[in-house]
Amino acid sequence: MSSTPLNVGIVGTGIFARDDHLPAYQKNSEHFNVVAVFNRTRSKALDFAKLANVPEDKVYSTLDDIMSDPHVDYIDALLPVQYNVQTLQKAIEYNKPMIMEKPIAATMEQAREFVELTDKTDLPIAIAENWLNLSIVYEAKKHIQRIGKIVGFTHTFTGPNSKTGKYKATSWRQHAENLGGSLSDGGVHQIAILTDLLGDFESVSAFTTKVDTNDQMPDAFFASIKLKSGAVGNYTYGTRFGATKKSISMKIYGQEGSVLLQLNNRDAPVIRVNIGDCKENAKEEEVYTINQDDTYGIAGEMLNFYEAVTKKNKNIIRANPRTAFHHLACIDAMLKSSDDNGNNVKVETI
Ligand SMILES: NC(=O)c1ccc[n+]([C@@H]2O[C@H](COP(=O)([O-])OP(=O)(O)OC[C@H]3O[C@@H](n4cnc5c(N)ncnc54)[C@H](OP(=O)(O)O)[C@@H]3O)[C@@H](O)[C@H]2O)c1
The missing domain is CATH 3.30.360.10 (Dihydrodipicolinate Reductase; domain 2)
Incomplete structure (x- = not known):
């Protein structure tokens, strides 16, 4: 059965985005299409965009720009986790589903805030716990x-x-x-x-x-x-x-x-x-x-998130914020x- 690919916006084009998430998306092109990127250092975003076949006009210079792109179905954020809560706040503001890297946050205070924010929204939000x-x-x-x-x-x-x-x-x-x-x-x-x-x-x-x-x-x-x-x-x-x-x-x-x-x-x-x-x-x-x-479990986590986004059902996410809260x-x-x-x-x- 063929499926409609979801358009992915990558935030943070560092080592793990380049070496692991991008190849996993490319191997699963029937489900995913990387269409936009944002990175603090623009030169690294441009290098990543070449690998991902993303055109230069979709290499954004701010988080707001990528979040507000109506063509982006969800955000995959791979940042140092002290930025997870503030990135989550943006995703909620722009009504974008998001998967973001583990651990859920840098401190328990941030982790609590993360769970409280996700409890109040129906948006699918996942922590990328590939294991x-x-x-x-x-x-x-x-x-x-x-x-x-x-x-x-x-x-x-x-x-x-x-x-x-x-x-x-x-x-x-x-x-x-x-x-x-x-x-x-x-x-x-x-x-x-x-x-x-x-x-x-x-x-x-x-x-x-x-x-x-x-x-x-x-x-x-x-x-x-x-x-x-x-x-x-x-x-x-x-x-x-x-x-x-x-x-x-x-x-x-x-x-x-x-x-x-x-x-x-x-x-x-x-x-x-x-x-x-x-x-x-x-x-x-x-x-x-x-x-x-x-992909060491990454393809599985992405497919689980694909299902949550396409079915608009956050309850089927395996690595949900409460589960990831417990890990931390x-x-x-x-x-x-x-x-x-x-x-x-x-x-x-x-
Ligand atoms: N699941 C796993 O097995 C696994 C394995 C490895 C990493 N990870 C996770 O992946 C995430 C990225 O790790 P990495 O190894 O890829 O690190 P990395 O190569 O250092 O990438 C970090 C990215 O975050 C950006 N960044 C750093 N500080 C920022 C700031 N203040 N504002 C905005 N962007 C900022 C960097 O932008 P610049 O280019 O400007 O520096 C870079 O793109 C982390 O959360 C890590 O825990 C998961």
């Missing part, structure tokens, strides 16, 4: 149902520091205004898949540490977590360690078995399922290699717990 659309997450859900009551989990995302990483060099990351810096910039992805699979956090006890002395703030978490379901577990996150192999895994323990997600191989993650209530009753391990699409609130609670010598902190709700 919620990873194929392994959908597959894992089927197996988690097979292992009985979930009692606990261990979740690890650790990796070596890099001196040359393309993201680390960006000035807004080096002088981070978003709470926790890299701990929320990258850490919300892990919270997103953890909570999507096992449900919301209730409270946390955590310690942070600073590995890279050049970092402004702590760059690794070691946390114990209690979920609203009653299950408990550990979450370890840090990408600034000394030489170590990247390790991304989540093991979920049930009374009738366990499910292990191994995400080290980005293109072919693996799920291992062990069924049985004890060693003696254990069935042979099941191993599934998952085909991950090469979990990071905030971990930071507060660490500041309070690891004492247990309840995760803020809205």
Whole structure:
């Protein structure tokens, strides 16, 4: 069945817009057509426009100009997240649906304001949390149902520091205004898949540490977590360690078995399922290699937003503002717990 493409206006033509969102739109040209751009530095907008085949008269010089273009069906904003709330206010003023990058905001105060603003409008507004659309997450859900009551989990995302990483060099990351810096910039992805699979956090006890002395703030978490379901577990996150192999895994323990997600191989993650209530009753391990699409969930998030915009239904957005609020609130609670010598902190709700 053919579909009518939506016309997309890109706000913020930095690394992620150029290397990830634009290619994902171009691969899905039956659904999307990038028609306009705006960037603070115009020369970068012009370079992006060439790649996207956007004519120069659609390279705008202000946010108001791109927002008021009647030909633009929705805005995709990829900015440092301290600008999310003010960009959202413009989108509401111009009645434009918008998808914007994670985390939802730079502070909890801004995150609350974001949710309150989106509660008052029927416009589809999404947070671009692509990890919620990873194929392994959908597959894992089927197996988690097979292992009985979930009692606990261990979740690890650790990796070596890099001196040359393309993201680390960006000035807004080096002088981070978003709470926790890299701990929320990258850490919300892990919270997103953890909570999507096992449900919301209730409270946390955590310690942070600073590995890279050049970092402004702590760059690794070691946390114990209690979920609203009653299950408990550990979450370890840090990408600034000394030489170590990247390790991304989540093991979920049930009374009738366990499910292990191994995400080290980005293109072919693996799920291992062990069924049985004890060693003696254990069935042979099941191993599934998952085909991950090469946009790493971005195409899925865009198609979900396409549906919300075309059906004018904000309620079908997977990464909606309330969900993204919870992801940031979990990071905030971990930071507060660490500041309070690891004492247990309840995760803020809205
Ligand atoms: N989902 C993911 O896996 C993922 C991965 C990477 C990044 N991201 C997100 O994508 C967004 C952009 O990140 P990036 O890595 O692409 O960073 P980037 O290359 O530094 O791009 C940032 C963009 O924001 C613009 N900008 C910066 N300060 C601004 C201001 N005061 N007013 C208006 N525009 C401003 C920059 O414009 P100039 O050209 O003028 O500097 C640039 O276009 C961030 O929210 C980040 O969290 C998500």
